[in-house]
Amino acid sequence: MKSLRCPNCGTPFVRVTPHEGTVERLLSRFNMFPFRCQLCTNRFRAFYPGARQNTxxxxxxxxxxxxxxxxxxxxxxxxxxxxxxxxxxxxxxxTLVGTGFAKGAFVELVLKPTSGSEEIRIETAMVCSIHPASVGLRFLEVEQADKERLSQVVLGLLVSQTNPIMNV
Structure with missing residues (x-):
């Protein structure tokens, strides 16, 4: 079978996502599953036999x-x-190493992936989880240019750490 690719950007870095509603649960019985592109964030459904066992x-x-x-x-x-x-x-x-943040707090981040690369500004991130030495942040507001730079960082990490079809 041909590898699954995002219909929006063409990348093979896609991931099965949780069902949203009754229709998607029903479609999964016929091997039609929801996927999320790990780079452009597009959510789509695709026929993929065997995904049920690997979700x-x-x-x-x-x-x-x-x-x-x-x-x-x-x-x-x-x-x-x-x-x-x-x-x-x-x-x-x-996940950000550090303490002193309250759950639900909003922060702004400036990421510096490598010394020569351009900074990535996350205008608004929310503290979603607190651990003894770190906090989990969800990105809420990111300008398009920064989102594109972030996707390049994520792409580099995906290529170096995983196989193209992840968790399918």
Whole structure:
């Protein structure tokens, strides 16, 4: 069978996502599953025999978190900017090493993937989970140009860490 690709951008980096509603549950009986592109974030349905046995029911995330080590500057109006490190990232969020954030708080991030690359500004990220040494952030507002730079970082991590069809 031909490998599954995103109909929007053509990348093979797609992931089965949780069903949304009764129609998608019914369609899954006929091997029609919802997928999410890991780069352009497009959500689509596709016929894919065998996906039922491989769906990631244990992981509700639509985007695979990729191990990374990216410098990030946190901009928070209540304190002066400080540098931190991102340990995993996706198009939808990241894990930031650090404490002192409240669940539900909003922050602004500036990512510095490599020394020569252009910064990526995440205008609004929300603290969704708090762990002893880190916090989980969901990206809420990202300008298109920054989103494109972020997708290039994610693409590089996907190519180096995974096979093209992930969790299908």
């Amino acid at each position: 990631q029911t244990f992981d509700r995330r639509e985007f695979k978190r990729l191990f990374a080590s990216i410098e990030a500057q946190v901009l928070d109006e209540r304190q002066s900017p400080f540098l931190n490190r991102i340990t995993d990232i996706s198009m939808a969020g990241c």
